[in-house]
Amino acid sequence: MSLVLVVEDEPAIAELVALQLRHSGHEVTCVADAEAAQAAVAARLPDLVLLDWMLPGQSGVQLARRWRADARTRELPLIMLTARVEEGDKVAGLDAGADDYLTKPFSPRELMARIRSVLRRRAPQALEAAVEVAGLRLDPATRRVRRDLHGSPVELKLGPTEFRLLHFLMTHPERVHSRAQLLDRVWGDHVFIEERTVDVHVKRLREALAPAQCAGLVETVRGAGYRLTANPALGPATQHAAT
Numbered sequence: 001m002s003l004v005l006v007v008e009d010e011p012a013i014a015e016l017v018a019l020q021l022r023h024s025g026h027e028v029t030c031v032a033d034a035e036a037a038q039a040a041v042a043a044r045l046p047d048l049v050l051l052d053w054m055l056p057g058q059s060g061v062q063l064a065r066r067w068r069a070d071a072r073t074r075e076l077p078l079i080m081l082t083a084r085v086e087e088g089d090k091v092a093g094l095d096a097g098a099d100d101y102l103t104k105p106f107s108p109r110e111l112m113a114r115i116r117s118v119l120r121r122r123a124p125q126a127l128e129a130a131v132e133v134a135g136l137r138l139d140p141a142t143r144r145v146r147r148d149l150h151g152s153p154v155e156l157k158l159g160p161t162e163f164r165l166l167h168f169l170m171t172h173p174e175r176v177h178s179r180a181q182l183l184d185r186v187w188g189d190h191v192f193i194e195e196r197t198v199d200v201h202v203k204r205l206r207e208a209l210a211p212a213q214c215a216g217l218v219e220t221v222r223g224a225g226y227r228l229t230a231n232p233a234l235g236p237a238t239q240h241a242a243t
Ligand code: CA
Pocket: 008, 009, 010, 052, 053, 054, 055
């Protein structure tokens, strides 16, 4: 399940889009201006934003630029919605950092197809597709994690938080994620949870992975955070058991 933030000042369109998204299994928050959008993103980072171009006060393009300039929201998957059709506006929207662009009126099918495509590129953890790294396979649909060891499958038991953490790490492998980033992306809150919580769950995750001999896939990168790698223990900056 993924959280989609809809920033749209026309209630009829916002309602229609929200209905369609909820029907497709997404969680939805609707706001009608840039200020409320900023507050919603500060409270909880969404998996994707549908951003109307013309808003009262600050425009959608200005808001997109602001988000792209901020490290916390730089990677936020973003689809711009607009009634304008001029080519120049489309370029301005993409220049402002939008991942895609949808001109009103659009069909619900087109909207959902664009959302799936942007999520596939930018936030694969929000999709239900199975992922595999170094023989370790995680299936969000069945909530199963397994790995073949010496020819026989080992089924791993993970708590819900460890499962979400592993899912996020596996869909963003080889990249280092800070504790604050993990809180944002996995816990959905960067303000009210202590960063030490991340360490506790990483430790539990490694313990849960140990029966399949893949605890080493989750690396601690000193002074930076954590990373999931298919090639463990390559650099001196890396330490497995460190917490
Ligand atoms: Ca509007």
